[in-house]
Amino acid sequence: MKKFIVGWICLWWLAIAVAWAQNGRIEGTVIDRFTRKPLELVNVVVVGLPQGSSTDAEGKFVIEQIPPGIYRLQASFLGYKTVYTAEYRVNHLTPHIQIEMEEDEEMLGEVTVTATPFPRVTESPVSLRVIGLQEIEKVxxxxxxxxxxxxxxxxxxFSPIGYRNDLIVRGGGPSENSFYxxxxxIPNINHFSTQGASGGPVGLIDADLIRNVRFYSGSFPVSRGNALSSVxxxxxRDGDMEHNSVKAxxxxxxxxxxxxxxxxKKTSYLVSVRQSYLQMLFKIxxxxxxxxxxxxxxxxxxxxxxxNELTILGLGGIDRMKLNLGLEGEDAEYLLSYLPEINQETFTVGGVYRHYAGRHVQSVTLSHSYLNNRNLKYRDNDDSRPENLTLNLGSVEQETQLRLDNTSTWERWKLDAGIELGYLQYTNHTYQRVYGNSLSVTDYRTALDxxxxxxxxxxxxxxVDERFTASLGVRTDGNNYNSRMKELWRQLSPRMSVSYRLADGWYLxxxxxxxxxxxxxxxLGFKDADGMYVNRSLKYTSVTQESLGLAWRPNESMELTAEGFYKGYDHMPLSVVDGIPLACKGNDxxxxxxxxxxxxxxxxxxxVELMFRWLLRQKLNLASSLTFFKSEFRQSDSGEYLPSAWDNQFIWNASGTYNFxxxxxxxxxxxxxxxxxxTPYDVDKSSLVEAWDAQGRGYYDYTRYNAERLSSYAKLDVRVDKxxxxxxCMLGxxxxxxxxxxxxxxxxxxxxxxxxxxNPEAPLSEQRYVMKYLPQESGTLLPTLGITFEY
Structure with a gap:
């Protein structure tokens, strides 16, 4: 640890000895959002700095002598709505910035509009957070x-264990999220993803490519379907049309x-390649x-x-997880007893064609996604004998999607409508030893379209003055898996949002x-021993969401919000074997x-959720959130509610970054x-030799599901950037x-x-292992040194 810190300090002194900070410049263009024509004499300023400029006859502007850092721009013009841009890093290669402004026909005279980093969105006035470059880079x-x-x-x-980044939102499971x-x-955004869920240990998307992220913990737009907890x-980012650069x-x-x-002159590009060294690090x-x-x-x-413009993008990953055999110790022995070897390949490639026709914008989106997941496990990790095979899974998911969308805007009104089509192919070949009340072997192949x-x-x-906003939306989905799912009216999804400014800075x-x-x-593709699809009667899972929020913004840099929410689930898939919902699984x-x-x-x-945010431009980014909640389920409409796997009851986070x-x-x-x-273990079942050898780990006593609770957990993270x-060039x-x-x-x-x-003398079906309990405790200091270089 000492050598690690000393090495980091030496690198810093080496860099500071030759450092020469250069002021940057910002170049850009301002256009009318609908006519796509340049706007002249638009006032563009750097938020938090005195520097600014005005656009010329071609809508171009240049702002000189900007200290390097992360900034937003504010554009204002008589008769147009003031625009507050996303965050951009200003350095030796600041990208060309295009700003789109929308005419405000009711603005008869010049008014003063205060820029704010807390946007209000008509369709999602609650449960929406916009994550900017500063947070992505430095949290x-x-x-x-x-x-x-x-x-x-x-x-x-969050997972206290630390090796997973499953997204658990408002008491929902990791399979209830969607990503765009x-x-x-994008079906999943993680390496080593849990098939059927969405979590994993490491993110798949390189943060260097991201401009910003909209995180919806509810109140999803109608164009974002197939999600219950978050989007x-x-x-x-767009590639730079003025310079070419490389960053390591x-x-x-x-x-x-x-x-x-x-x-x-017409095409920009972004490209990223990453290679992990976790295998070497974990072995050490x-x-x-x-x-x-x-x-x-x-x-x-x-x-x-x-x-007219066309965007083509792609994202893919190759994952390999081997077992570190030969380790000593009971903890390692336990994990090695059940963890399989995992091989995965995944990719998504797609394109978006967009046509701007005045106040109407049409887009066509076409994409194809692919996941190939293979798991292999031998009892005692001994592959020398075929009878030791306990799991051999090979599964492929592919889906092609087409979406047609039109957005029309008339003064105070905006209409968005679209249609989606998808074609799914799912294949699976699984051999698995399972133990219910007796040992059995699952060996099936399936192919599903x-x-x-x-x-x-x-x-x-x-x-007027954005004092009142309202949104009415409806969505419906269907497919040909079974006759019920074909009926669009059964999946009709109405929704409504409203927001009202009670007084200056107060919003309900x-x-x-x-x-x-x-x-x-x-x-959907699971088959029984007879080769029959056993889940043909499944329905869409539904959730009703209700939320009410109060926001107070005393000034342009501070916001305090309180929001209450309720989610009611119906038609949740329930496991016949263990009697718990599928939503309570998926974090392994x-x-x-x-x-x-x-x-x-x-x-x-x-x-109920409380959040405080305080942004002092170029100085402080402070955020604190506190959530009290309950997450419960029951096996049927007449059953008793039990705590779900995600019922942590409270979460508190406080983070801040100060720029010196x-x-x-x-x-x-x-x-x-x-x-x-x-859930406590079923010791009687787990000790059976056939049961233990089938999966290499204990079985839970689901008659006492979630009857026990762990202690709370707290941690402190620290980060220093230079x-x-x-x-x-830039070195960080x-x-x-x-x-x-x-x-x-x-x-x-x-x-x-x-x-x-x-009892070795007993019949095999009655033989039992002598069992023991291993105390489990995790938590250690994890130091990470990161280096970035951009040329």
């Missing part, structure tokens, strides 16, 4: 992983190389599993003219709506949903989460200390076999 403990960045927001739980990249749906809507990053788990620039640390991954991303954008479709429309109204907003999600493909490696299910379970999650002179910044984050419930700017260092207090999480003791049979 302590996140290592620029978006799934970990959003854990700082209300209602989002520049309007293209992450990523907006990628050495992070916590990988080395990355990104480049952006232009190909000719003596961990029982050795993950390694490679990923690549790209974006091409061609502007044919002012009215599904055509799905959706329709949506929303009408938004914005009143609310939302209510109904949402549907298709069960995972692993469930492997597959979720490949079992017999019935759509009879119900659930509810409700609570000379491009230093220091960030702190305190996280505290309530203890999660857990950036050097030269005339033609960061030191991220996760869990600097080395706080320990006491987990439930693990039941484990000793390998000794206590």
């Amino acid at each position: 302590p403990g996140a290592n620029r992983d978006i799934s970990r960045v959003v854990q700082n927001y209300p209602g989002v739980a 990249l520049d309007g293209i749906e 992450l809507d990523f907006q990628l 990053t050495l992070g916590a788990s990988e080395v990355a190389l990104t480049s952006n620039g232009h190909l000719g 640390l003596g961990l029982p599993f050795l993950p390694a991954y490679t990923d690549a991303s790209f974006k091409l954008k061609t502007r044919f003219n002012a009215y 599904i055509i799905r479709w959706g329709l949506y429309a929303s009408l938004n109204y914005t009143g 907003s609310g939302h209510m709506g109904l949402y549907y999600q298709l069960p995972p493909y692993t469930a 490696y492997g597959v979720v949903g490949n079992e017999r299910l019935v759509s009879v379970a119900q659930g509810r999650a409700y609570g 002179p000379k491009h230093w910044s220091v960030g702190l984050r305190v996280s505290w989460i309530g203890g999660s419930p857990y 950036v050097f700017y030269w005339k033609k 260092f960061y030191l991220d200390l996760q869990n600097i207090t080395a706080s320990k999480l006491k987990q439930a003791d693990v039941l484990m076999s000793t390998g000794v049979i206590e």
